[in-house]
Amino acid sequence: MENLLTYMTFIPLAGAAIVLVLPNNAKLIRWVSAAATVPPLLMAIWLFGNFDRNQAGFQFVEKYEWIPAFNISYYMGVDGLSISMVLLTALLCFLCIFASFGIDKAVKGYFALFLMLDAGMMGVFCALDFFLFFIFWEVMLLPMYFLIGIWGGPRREYAAIKFFLYTFFGSAFMLISILALYFSTEPHTFDMTVMMAQASKFGTEVLPIWPFNQLGWGFQHAVWMALFIGFAIKIPAFPFHTWLPDAHVEAPTAVSVILAGVLLKMGTYGILRINFPMLPEATADLTFWCLGALGVWNIIYGALCAMAQTDLKKLVAYSSVSHMGYVMLGMASFTTQGINGAVLQMFNHGTITGMLFLLVGVIYDRAHHREIDGFGGLAAIMPVYTGVTALAFFASMGLPGLSGFISEILVLLGTWQKYPILTILGASGVILTAGYLLWTIQRVYLGPPNEKYLKLPEISGREMFTLVPLGAIVIIVGVYPNVVLALLRASLDQLNQIVIPHL
């Protein structure tokens, strides 16, 4: 199908435009928005069926000249790395529209911004021209700022501006790197595939300026680091992660789900798409500390911080930090199991943490607070809800039979070959994760039912509708992981091969 990716990206944008001119009828707006996300979802399913799993290169490519003076083209395409993200985005955007049905103020603005965000996210994953990539990246920021800042919790302005400025700060570094790479290609171009092909041109001789000469860094290393800072903020990697707890806690439920489910993947996606193939020597030199050791620290630090939280949403936010640590660790391993596990973990984290935030949203909508110690015995009051929550929590813990296990075990297995010590440290995360998650289940769902909440209504049909697809995916991928792994394998193995010679 021609121009599939363009349609997937811009139909939500068209939807946003339509929503803006609709009359102020909340119901109409909601359903129109839902309708706007259905075509991308259907196209995603079609894409899933027609993606050639044996080909490592880019498929469904569209390339048009845009600004010839600077060699900027409109260049979209997917490969094994991005297809899982595209599928995840399409699904989560669809489900989150339904999760947003509870919004009742300024409904039009909310859904318009949300659809704009959709378009931005899809574009980032499909873009193969660096300029286009950057545009879509920035397009994501602004709707998020407003979504958090207007429809969020009590400290929303603080959280929104913190999120925006922090990410923007990273984008500044990214812009410098983009320009650096632009000027290093021959002829100057923003085309990512050309940059990948000309990777050998990006010099590695030590730069004579301080601090680069002290560190022994060349041009490649400097650019890699600049890009890494920009992406590390998004992952979020310690110590650039503190925007995340605030953003998650203050954001409305559906925005949290998108933030955790999709936006957090942009960081690691960027590193895999840009840093690895374009700057392989720097990758070989820098990943042990920047991805491996830092990833392990993310795992342990995130888990321990989660353990100390009293706000349920903040706990899930820190657990996200912890889970992304596994992705970072897998990326540093350069084995086929490690890197495939890492990208699978990206996908799984999107579904599992998406579920977790939706579930927190269910209880917040009813009790209007998220204090873990303020609940108790919810299993007796809302048994179905507890059952689904238990599924999500155990998936997060990496219980075999569910998807989280596959990705975590692949990451750890893959990393052992290169860095056994890091693996041992990273594996200790499973103990800590089980610790805080079970403790949370016990405080919130087990024990005698809390008097205040005896009359709490059970989970509704709409809420179940948003959770069931994710739950099903979690179980299916756990039992038959090839559903996702087959998509990834060819491209990721090729990616590994680009870097391995330099190790």
Next chain:
Amino acid sequence: MDSPIQTDFIRWIVFLPLLGAIINGLLGAKIQKSIGKGAIGLIACTPVVVAFGLSLYAFFMLTGLEPERRFLIDNLYRWIDLGSLKVDMAFLVDPLSAVMILIVTGIGGLIHIYATGYMHDDNAFWRFFAYLNLFTAAMLTLVLGDSLLLLFVGWEGVGLCSYALIGFWYTDHANARAGNKAFIVNRVGDFGFVLGMFLLFWSLDAQGHGSLTIRDMVKFAPAIKEMMIWGMPVVTLATLFLFIGATGKSAQIPLFVWLPDAMAGPTPVSALIHAATMVTAGVYMTARMNVFFSMAPDTLNVIAVIGVATALVAATIALTQYDIKKVLAYSTVSQLGYMFIGVGVGGYAAAVFHLMTHAFFKACLFLGAGSVIHAMHHEQDMRKMGGLRQYMPVTFMTFFVSVLAIAGFPPFAGFFSKDEILWLAASSQHWGIWVFAICGAGLTAFYMFRQLFMTFYGRFRGDHHLQEHLHESPQAMSMPLVVLAIGAVLAGFIGLPAVLGGSQFAHWLEPVIHGHEEGHGSHALEWGLMALSVGVASLGAFIAYLMYRRESLSPAIFANLAGGLFYRLFDRKWYVDEIYQFLFVNGTLLLAKVLSAFDTYVIDGIVNGAASVTRFVSWLNGLFDNYIIDGIVNAVANFTFWAGNKFRRVQTGNINSYLYGILIAVAALIIVKIRYWG
């Protein structure tokens, strides 16, 4: 070994209980309300019984084959395929797993039936059976798993079900906490297990045979014999890691602390999971990987030492317990220790043999205790019992038989299996281990008979009202007891010691357990040691008889030894729980709080600080702009104003001064004209 025989029925042994779990889990509440608990019970018990039938069928299929060819496989699909990691979703029946599935489905089936009686008054009946079926499916996955990864899936799965069932009555936080403890301590073990798995995989891979399929791993094991890592042999480190996993699952030192707390769950759970099946997973796993363990004598020594230490420590704690289930829990830990002694001295078959006999008599003991608890309206303190044999004869008889079995009296099952282990310890010159093990056996006999006497003999010491209602348990509960007791009597005969003809059991396991030890030593020594173990057991039983039946010997004599030090140590469970709580639980929570505070105040403080610095700089900038830049502009204006003010003085309105001005100007012009422009 040739390739195994393809079948397609083995999957149903796992899937039937799984199906039962799904039906009861999703629809159980509705079924219970509309049709009733009988339907639930049927949905739950039938799959297990049918699975038992299939297991028997598989077993008989095996007997019809030559020993080297006794491998049946059911390969469903390729589960993971990445690089050299190719793992199938496949189930394997071989002599070892055949024994295990018979135990799990057979004893499991009996316990399912028992539970329909025991849990009859519970409203969450359907949920209980959903979990119980799920557990059975997971345990079967564990023992049938063709690869280490699938084994691990079952391994964690039983951990999950154990958590769910221990905390079954979740409205009481204490139960939930016990469940948490079980899962988390197990996770520590799992951490070790996966590391061992990785090490083995990559070591084999380095030799070109990377695989997690157990048959392949076993086949190519010799390839990694010489490999080293961090100054020690790979096999030693890997097996140590695997053993850590086993200590978690099988409640050995240092990870045994969850098992006694697990008694918070319903008694059928204690019987099934914490006696007969889940806790034996560690022993099963070491038996399965025996080739690797045999290559690592250092690890085997560690295992033997830990096994005997656990056996002894747990036995000492059991001496002081008054809760009928706690005695049995510590007894289980102790007996598991014996199984690991068996492993440690190279007697894998003996360990599995003891696993099997223990399953019979321990399940019988637990179910009997359950029967007692049921009759006593959930009173579990033995001090409030007594004389129950008049009221519950079937329970009493089966309990008595099982006590004889566990204490190691011939010809009951426990004697043969325990003795095999003791003999192997002695004959392989592990005399230190043997001595401690024998002491443990004596203690075992003592505390088991203590329990028997306190519960079933003497006067009833409980509430009178209760006494009037004491009665035997219903058929659903007492029938399994009888079957298990029969097993406790007869099961031993398949493992006769060398002097009496040799172990059929060990012979059966030969294709899987290579090089089984028969033990070398003279027959006289073997008879002598057997007699010694029986004598020690008799001594223990006799002392218990004097203390608790005849009451002519006071327990206080021993309790007050060394100023009560020993008693306190045993009664407080060697303070292990307290130590762990302080070191690990409180330590981790403290670390968590510290790091969280660090995150909020230091890291975020830096971020917010950066924002504050920026705001401050911009404020300074604003000041600069307002007062300096703008100040200059304003100063120019002010100066102009001031100068104008000054110049205004010229306008005096006074004619004289104007004239003065004219005069001066004219004079100046003239002078200038004359001087300069001449």
Next chain:
Amino acid sequence: MSPNELSSYLIIGAILFALGLFTVLTRRNAISVLMGVELILNSANINYVAFSHFGSGNTDGQVYAIFVIMLAAAEAAVGLAIVLAIFQLFHTIDVEAAQTLKD
């Protein structure tokens, strides 16, 4: 410095000019100022006559002097009329009083 030299008449003219200027500048009485102006004009007359006698020999200077005397008279008339007007406005003929042009 004899009466036959031009310079003596010029000096007298200068002295008269200075005196007249001084009077104009310093006197407060308006009439006095007018008298000073007369002195200045007459000093110019002396200059004219002296230069006409000692310089060109014809009588041009003397004619100018008569013009000046006539103009002085007219100017004095006008000036006195202005003084009268000032007196009617300020009730004094002190020049210091007429400061309405002061800023």
